[in-house]
Amino acid sequence: MAGDIIYADIKTDGAFSLGNSSSLQKSDTHHHGIFLKVGCAIIIILLVTVIVLSILVSFNSSTAHKSCPSKDWRLHGGKCYWVAEANKSWHESKNDCAMKNSHLMVIRDFIDMSFLWKHLNTGVFYWIGLTIPPGGESWTWVDNNPFDSHLFSIEEKWRTRSMKCAQVSQIR
Structure with missing residues (x-):
């Protein structure tokens, strides 16, 4: 028995097949790509919003009290x-x-x-x-x-x- 080789056939569902595994991997990569793009878009939108708001605040504060109602x-x-x-x-x-x-x-x-x-x-x-x-x-x-x-x-x-x-x- 020490030198005997045993062969076995293992049958599995289609869910665990190698062909299906690569499609799951492609789906995960696709979702990660979408999340990455959406995340970058949100960061860019927030950055642009902060820049625009800081320009508006700077403009308003510099012009709000530059002059008084009259020379008196x-x-x-x-x-x-x-x-x-x-x-x-x-x-x-x-x-x-x-x-x-x-x-x-x-x-x-x-x-x-x-x-x-x-x-x-x-x-x-x-x-x-x-x-x-x-x-x-x-x-x-x-x-x-x-x-x-x-x-x-x-x-x-x-x-x-x-x-x-x-x-x-x-x-x-």
Whole structure:
């Protein structure tokens, strides 16, 4: 038996034949090719979209605040400021700004503060958009945001029952 050779016939279904195996391999390769093409197309579309959007954002941000409504306005830090020369009350100044589709100055950061120090005359008082609303006890900006005491301090000596608004001046 040690030298005997045994032969056997193995019968299988058609699903496992070698001829069918090559068609499955071709089908997989075809699907991989389609997925690769679709994936590349999606990446290219996303890349073009990002490029177009960044160009639009760049264009809008560069032209949005290039100029102010008129030469009376001053551009600083991407914002337009208008400095009134007339002496008016806080409420008159607030209404005057509203007629110009604007509001009294709201100081959010040191860029806004730098406008004050750069463009305003020393010793002259200017109204800003800071007030204590009726019935309120804390300072609030005209855009309803709370006052941030880290930017500057408020002297309370000018506050009376009738005057709950703020003005600013530069002292040297």
